[in-house]
Amino acid sequence: MALKLFDSRRRKKVAFKPLHGKTVSMYVCGVTPYDTTHLGHASTFTFFDTLSRYLALRGFDVRYVQNITDIDEDILKRARETNTEWRGLVKRWSARYIENMRRLNVCWPKRYYRATDFMGEMAAMVKRLMRMGLAYESGWAVYFDTAKFKRYGYISSFTHKQMVYLLTEREEHPDYANMKRPEDFRMWVRSRYWEPSWDTAMGTGRPGWHIECATIINTLLGPKIDIQGGGSDLMFPHHEDTAAILDSISGDGPYASHFMHTGMILKNGEKMSKSLGNLIMLSDLLKRYTPNAIRWVLLSHHYRSVWELDMDELRRADERVRRVERAIKSHGGDTGAGMERFFDAMDDDMDTPRALEVLEEAGGGRSAAKMFSTLGFA
Ligand SMILES: [Zn+2]
Structure with a gap:
């Protein structure tokens, strides 16, 4: 039998054929390091580690890139709330995340890429999209104009109404007033003097989340890759927005042959989330169980299933x-x-x-x- 992998976009298992012979390009969205690693993270990253190991066993040359979103509004918010310096916060939680992954014997990816190491590339990407007429400036930020990307939403196939509902629920966009339509997303923010900023071709500012992943993919692997991975909550808006950027750049699409999304882990029938305060922390489990036992339980549930620990x-x-x-x-x-x-x-x-x-x-x-x-x- 040949390897078949599910593609969220086509909603079925399809034969896995890499774009370039035996080389597999895979990008998995990493963590935003301002908090501890929970079971959902452990499940997602254990799965993609296992997939990489299997692909290697199958004779593929795996090029697995995972980012660390080391600048983001959530980080700045947490730094303000806890009265800590944001760089220290990021450094501390990144180190703990990597240590947790090591303990679970997650050995893929071989290295992690920090978003802040790609500032020049990100600014250039935003500038390019502006020149293409796909972005607009409003208030303090530069937005992607999703109305100009006709296939917007092709991975999830969500309706406009569903998208607006999810955006509101997840509070992705606190600045609707500045946007042409709710699906538009911030690619660049002009920093105020007390906020962290970088001097780039876009002037003094910082990137939005979606441009980070799109730029790292484009710089290291893409613009087209074999596998885009992440938790199922990343399909919209994150992967749709990444697709809007990358497909516009390549003039083609979809940017990934397989969109692979891991299922949610529930607690008492509810989704585990920071806002509900019901997260199961990996560090707590590691105090009582061996890494092998945790890994066994994670792998005993199919990666796309929704389950409860x-x-x-x-x-x-x-x-x-x-x-x-x-x-x-x-x-x-x-x-x-x-x-x-x-x-x-x-x-x-x-x-x-x-x-x-x-x-x-x-x-x-x-x-x-x-x-x-x-x-x-x-
Ligand atoms: Zn991402």
């Missing part, structure tokens, strides 16, 4: 992973029978729950050891 599952996972470890250590023999079934499971849109069953049934040997490390257990 059950603490009993973590205890059981700990026993299961230890049993597999013991089997790998003690068994010299290897029937090799499981490997084919493992490939079948993983080729079917990364069916990790099935792959874990195959691993448990393999009962040790070299094949089991290979499955174990491909799934990212340490």
Whole structure:
């Protein structure tokens, strides 16, 4: 069987064929480091780490880029609220995030890219879009004019009404008054004197979130890539806005062949979110459970499913992973029978729950050891 991956845009599993031979370009939207890593982050980044490991096992040369959004309105807000200097805040939480990922044995991406390292490129991108007549200046900011991008919203296929509802719910745009229509988004902000700013071709200012990812993709991989990854809440507006920028630049689209979105983890039937204050923190789980047990539970739910964490599952996972470890250590023999079934499971849109069953049934040997490390257990 050939590898098939789901594409959110086409809403189906499609054969995975990279744009450039055996090289896979993958971009996964990273964290905004002003708070601790929660289970949703752990789930998303563990999945894309596992996908990279599997692609590498399949003989692909994986070019995985993940950003760190180290300048953003949320960071400035948190810095104000806690009376801390924003750079210190970013440095502290970035380091903790990377440390948390290491503990979960997340070894992809090989390095993280900071948005602030691309200021010149971002300003040039905004300038280019202005010259193309796709942006307008209003108030303190420069906005993308979504009315000029005819296919706006093609990934989610949301209606105008749904988009406005989501934008309002997520408070993405506090400055409707300055915009031509609610879907338009801020690409550049002219900083006031007390706010952080960079001197660029766009003058003194700072970038908006969507231009950050679009620019990093365009600079390091794109404008067209094989896989755009992230949590399902990033599909709109973030990936739609990234598409508006990148497809305008390339004059083509879609910018990603596969949009891969991970499902939400619920708590008591509700979405985990900062605003509801019901986040499960990874650092708390790591105090009580091994990284392997946490990883087992994350992979025992298909990446697109919406699920709820059950603490009993973590205890059981700990026993299961230890049993597999013991089997790998003690068994010299290897029937090799499981490997084919493992490939079948993983080729079917990364069916990790099935792959874990195959691993448990393999009962040790070299094949089991290979499955174990491909799934990212340490
Ligand atoms: Zn992004």
